Every structure is written in structure tokens, then in C-alpha cells.
Amino acid sequence: MLSPLPRLAAVALVGVDVANAAYSIATVADIKKTSADIAFDMMQYYKGNLTGQTPGILPGPPPAGDYYWWEAGAMWGALIDYWRFTGDASYNDVITQALLWQVGPGQDYMPLNVTASLGNDDQGFWGMTAMTAAENNFPNPPADQPQWLGLAQAVFNTQANPDRHDKTCNGGLRWQIPPLNNGYNYKNSIANGCFFNLGARLARYTGNKTYADWAETTWDWMRGVGLMDDNYSIHDGAHVETNCTDINNAQFSYNSGVFVLGAAHMYNYTDGSPVWKDRLDKLLNATLVRFFPDNIAFEPACEDQMSCTTDMLSFKGYVHRWLSITTQIAPYTAPVILPVLKTSAEAAVQTCTGEQNGRMCGFSWKKKKYDGSHGVGQQMNVLGAVSSLLIEQPGKAPVTNSTGGTSKGNPNAGSQSDSFTHDKPVTTADKAGAGIVTFLLAASTLGTFVWMGIGK
Ligand SMILES: *[C@@H]1O[C@H](CO)[C@@H](O)[C@H](O)[C@H]1NC(C)=O
Ligand SMILES: *[C@@H]1O[C@H](CO)[C@@H](O)[C@H](O)[C@H]1NC(C)=O
Ligand SMILES: *[C@@H]1O[C@H](CO)[C@@H](O)[C@H](O)[C@H]1NC(C)=O
Ligand SMILES: *[C@@H]1O[C@H](CO)[C@@H](O)[C@H](O)[C@H]1NC(C)=O
Numbered sequence: 422m423l424s425p426l427p428r429l430a431a432v433a434l435v436g437v438d439v440a441n442a443a444y445s446i447a448t449v450a451d452i453k454k455t456s457a458d459i460a461f462d463m464m465q466y467y468k469g470n471l472t473g474q475t476p477g478i479l480p481g482p483p484p485a486g487d488y489y490w491w492e493a494g495a496m497w498g499a500l501i502d503y504w505r506f507t508g509d510a511s512y513n514d515v516i517t518q519a520l521l522w523q524v525g526p527g528q529d530y531m532p533l534n535v536t537a538s539l540g541n542d543d544q545g546f547w548g549m550t551a552m553t554a555a556e557n558n559f560p561n562p563p564a565d566q567p568q569w570l571g572l573a574q575a576v577f578n579t580q581a582n583p584d585r586h587d588k589t590c591n592g593g594l595r596w597q598i599p600p601l602n603n604g605y606n607y608k609n610s611i612a613n614g615c616f617f618n619l620g621a622r623l624a625r626y627t628g629n630k631t632y633a634d635w636a637e638t639t640w641d642w643m644r645g646v647g648l649m650d651d652n653y654s655i656h657d658g659a660h661v662e663t664n665c666t667d668i669n670n671a672q673f674s675y676n677s678g679v680f681v682l683g684a685a686h687m688y689n690y691t692d693g694s695p696v697w698k699d700r701l702d703k704l705l706n707a708t709l710v711r712f713f714p715d716n717i718a719f720e721p722a723c724e725d726q727m728s729c730t731t732d733m734l735s736f737k738g739y740v741h742r743w744l745s746i747t748t749q750i751a752p753y754t755a756p757v758i759l760p761v762l763k764t765s766a767e768a769a770v771q772t773c774t775g776e777q778n779g780r781m782c783g784f785s786w787k788k789k790k791y792d793g794s795h796g797v798g799q800q801m802n803v804l805g806a807v808s809s810l811l812i813e814q815p816g817k818a819p820v821t822n823s824t825g826g827t828s829k830g831n832p833n834a835g836s837q838s839d840s841f842t843h844d845k846p847v848t849t850a851d852k853a854g855a856g857i858v859t860f861l862l863a864a865s866t867l868g869t870f871v872w873m874g875i876g877k
């Protein structure tokens with residue numbers, strides 16, 4: 422971690438306010454320079470390539486450090502997009518080392534170290550990052566190593582396994598994968614959203630209908646169980662004990678974003694079918710209305726109270742990137758989406774005047790000034806918002822296997838996977854780790870939906 426707030430001392434020392442003017446995003450060159458600085462500052466938090474550290478992960482999981490395993494997987498995706506948008510390959514070797522180190526024994530992003538808090542969403546974020554690598558022809562690993570497309574397929578295949586789709590709540594994925602984990606009794610939108618997103622993208626990339634069928638099934642399940650309601654609001658999750666009738670109404674931007682990008686891919690895969698256009702239109706509208714008030718990204722469940730967890734502090738950046746890519750996959754959405762993302766990014770960079778270097782980014786963009794909060798999520802958010810402004814530059818559309826994609830696939834990847842049917846007891850230390858909605862879980866374990874107060 423960067424040490425907090427030595428800035429006052431610095432001011433006293435030089436006798437002037439060290440606060441930078443906010444970054445410029447006025448030109449393509451400005452956007453590249455700004456993105457480079459923000460990425461550099463983000464990477465100061467990463468220690469995994471230093472001697473004695475574990476490649477691929479951020480300091481954590483709590484209490485060892487702030488970050489759960491999934492967030493590093495998400496960060497490598499942000500950096501692949503950074504490379505694809507700006508052309509700066511500075512981090513490519515670090516990214517590759519990280520993505521290959523964490524594949525786990527089944528080469529499916531279920532490394533043993535994280536078993537005790539391994540959710541379908543955690544695995545899904547690493548899988549989506551591998552998919553991003555394939556879709557952008559990120560340099561392929563050596564031939565004797567797992568390949569990006571194969572890794573994405575492995576994650577998908579393990580999640581499509583019948584073991585993970587029991588009959589409670591009429592189907593759907595649970596949050597946690599191992600049955601003994603806290604949270605195995607919760608079926609949530611982000612776990613199913615990652616699976617949907619990956620299925621839709623694999624369908625477009627490979628042309629294989631099996632993936633599209635699963636995406637359809639997952640969408641129908643979300644609608645049927647009510648996690649995506651008639652207004653296209655997406656609710657966090659529900660418990661199997663109630664057949665998923667105790668819906669937790671907390672709404673997070675990444676849930677909507679992950680489904681928007683998937684729906685755009687289904688729209689594209691179906692050659693612009695009216696059904697998927699209608700779904701995409703309505704979901705996109707609901708997303709912009711709820712999460713971009715005044716056209717600035719906002720996390721309604723926690724931002725005003727500054728009660729966002731470390732996880733939640735990273736959602737805005739994914740949503741920016743996913744919406745920007747949506748404009749390539751469903752080009753008719755560009756006039757609706759791009760002006761919003763631009764206004765939002767302009768607010769975002771105005772928060773980047775914090776901490777000792779005078780340019781760390783804050784979280785609450787609508788304040789248009791640094792709000793005292795900094796970390797990987799805050800940097801990754803603004804990095805995503807700024808770098809993805811380059812989406813309109815030529816050649817930024819994701820490729821497919823038939824339009825130049827070079828990553829090698831394996832339709833049967835993930836079949837060596839651990840099904841966890843022989844579950845071993847988890848250790849207390851392991852249990853300290855948890856997944857994305859840990860605080861929701863703690864609350865429901867206590868039998869009181871404390872989280873309901875959080876959005877008020
Ligand atoms: C670790 O990665 C950073 C990029 O974030 C790079 O500058 C540095 O050289 C790497 N260190 C080692 C030991 O590989
Ligand atoms: C698992 O943890 C050990 C001990 O910290 C570490 O050496 C190893 O690299 C980790 N494995 C992965 C895949 O992160
Ligand atoms: C559980 O809910 C689903 C709808 O999500 C419904 O089809 C099913 O009948 C319900 N099962 C029970 C046992 O109530
Ligand atoms: C949808 O929105 C309308 C108007 O705001 C509201 O009356 C209705 O209750 C909402 N439906 C659901 C399922 O939330």
C-alpha cells in the first residue's frame with residue numbers, strides 16, 4: 422500500500438499546493454499519456470513479481486492484504502484492454518506471467534490456494550480476462566502452456582457442468598463452488614452474469630451454438646427467478662433455502678454491465694435479432710439510468726455513504742469498458758453510450774489529484790475532486806474509463822476465430838477439473854478469504870439483512 426496522506430508535509434515543504442491540475446483527455450495523445458500514468462500508479466500496488474511473492478495476485482486476501490483473488494484477475498483484464506486501446510505493451514510480460522501462474526492444476530482458474538473462497542464469479546472474472554486476451558490477439562503463450570481461448574473454454578465448461586446446476590431455484594449457478602464454503606447456499610447475479618457473458622462471447626468467437634444455448638438458458642433463468650426484474654433491474658442474489666424468493670435487492674453496476682456486454686454479443690451472434698435487440702435496449706437503458714445519473718458513473722448501493730467494500734470500489738471501471746466494447750459489438754448503441762462515457766470519464770479524471778504524488782484517483786466521480794479514497798479499484802476505474810475512450814480508433818473491435826483470432830481453443834478444456842465432490846475441510850485461515858459479496862453473506866448468516874440499510 423502507498424502510505425496515506427504525506428501530502429500536507431509535501432505542501433509545507435515546497436510552500437505551494439502540490440495538487441496537480443487534473444489529467445487531460447482532450448486528445449488521443451493526452452488519453453494515452455493519462456492512461457499510462459494511471460496504469461503505472463495502479464501497478465505500484467502489485468508486488469507479485471517481486472522475489473518471494475506469488476505472481477498474479479494482489480496483496481491479500483484479507484486480512485493479509487486488501488484484495489481478494491478475483492480482483493487481480495479483473496486487473497489483468499483492464500491491463501489487456503489498456504494495451505489494446507493504447508498500444509503500450511509495457512505490462513504484457515507481467516500480465517502473461519500472472520495469467521499463466523494462476524491457472525491451477527486443472528488449467529481452469531481454480532488454483533488450490535483459493536479453494537476456500539472460490540466462487541463461480543471469482544473464476545469467471547479470470548475466465549473473462551482470458552477471453553479478452555483471445556478476442557484481442559494478446560500475444561499467445563508458448564505452445565506448451567495453456568492458451569487464452571482454451572482457458573476461457575475451460576472456465577465455461579466447468580461452469581456448464583451438471584454438478585454446478587442443481588434443481589433449487591429452478592437452476593442457475595450458486596455463488597460458491599465447493600459445497601463446504603460459506604455462500605454455497607446463495608445463487609447470485611454476478612456468478613450467473615460471468616457465465617452468461619463468457620457463453621455469449623464464446624458463441625460469437627467460435628460460432629458454436631452450445632455456448633449461445635447456455636447464454637439463453639442463463640438469461641431466461643435470471644428473468645424467471647426474478648434476479649433480473651421486469652424493469653431490467655438486476656438484484657444481487659437469493660438463497661436456495663427459500664427457493665430464491667428472499668431476493669437481496671442491492672443493485673451493483675457490474676451486474677448490469679456484465680449482462681449488457683453479454684446481451685450485445687448475443688445480439689451480434691444472432692445477426693441483430695429483434696429479441697436480443699429489445700433485451701439489450703431495455704437493459705442498457707436501465708443501466709444508464711441507474712448507474713450514470715448526470716452521465717457520471719455512480720455506485721448507488723454504497724457511494725453516498727462511502728460504505729463500498731474494496732470489491733465494490735472497482736466496479737465502475739468494468740462497466741465503462743464493457744459499455745465501450747458494446748458499441749463495437751452492437752454499433753447502433755454507440756450514439757447512446759459514447760457521450761455518456763465521455764462525460765463520465767471527464768468527471769473521473771478530475772478526482773486524480775490525490776496522495777503524495779498528487780495524481781492518485783478517488784472514487785466518487787460526481788464530486789469532480791479527490792475524495793480521499795485510493796487503491797487498485799480507484800485506479801482501475803479511471804484507467805478503464807480513460808483508456809476505453811480510444812474505442813473509436815480503427816481496429817478496436819474484438820476479433821473472432823474467423824476474423825483473425827489466433828488463440829488456440831480446446832472445446833473439451835476443463836474436463837480434468839476438480840468437482841469438489843470429495844471435499845476436504847477448509848482451514849480457518851482459508852476461510853478468512855471470501856468472495857465478492859462477503860459482507861452480504863456475513864449479514865445473512867446473522868439472519869438479519871443488514872445490507873438492506875446500506876443502499877438507503
Ligand atoms: C515487475 O513488474 C513491473 C511492471 O509493473 C516492472 O516494471 C518490473 O520490472 C517487474 N519486476 C520484476 C522483478 O520482474
Ligand atoms: C499458492 O501459495 C503458495 C504459498 O504462498 C505459493 O508459493 C504458490 O505460488 C501459490 N500458488 C498459486 C497458483 O498462486
Ligand atoms: C422454485 O421456484 C421456481 C421458479 O423460480 C419454480 O418453478 C419452482 O416450482 C419452485 N420450486 C418449489 C419447490 O417451490
Ligand atoms: C418497475 O418500475 C415501475 C415504475 O417505477 C414500478 O412501479 C414497478 O414496481 C417496478 N417493477 C419492479 C418489478 O420493480
Ligand SMILES: *[C@@H]1O[C@H](CO)[C@@H](O)[C@H](O)[C@H]1NC(C)=O
Pocket residue numbers: 688689692693749750751752753818819
Ligand atoms: C457485429 O460485430 C461487428 C464487429 O465485430 C460489426 O461490424 C457488426 O455490424 C455487428 N453486427 C451487428 C448486427 O450489429
Ligand SMILES: *[C@@H]1O[C@H](CO)[C@@H](O)[C@H](O)[C@H]1NC(C)=O
Pocket residue numbers: 702703706707710
Ligand atoms: C429508459 O428508461 C426510462 C426510465 O425507466 C424511461 O422513462 C425511458 O422511456 C426509457 N427510454 C427508452 C429509450 O427506453
Ligand SMILES: *[C@@H]1O[C@H](CO)[C@@H](O)[C@H](O)[C@H]1NC(C)=O
Pocket residue numbers: 627822823830
Ligand atoms: C478456427 O479457425 C481455424 C483457421 O481458420 C480453423 O482451422 C479452426 O477449425 C477454427 N476453429 C473453430 C472452433 O471454428
Ligand SMILES: *[C@@H]1O[C@H](CO)[C@@H](O)[C@H](O)[C@H]1NC(C)=O
Pocket residue numbers: 578629630631632832833
Ligand atoms: C461446441 O461446444 C461444446 C461445448 O463445449 C462442445 O462439446 C462441442 O464439441 C463444440 N463443437 C464444436 C464443433 O467444436
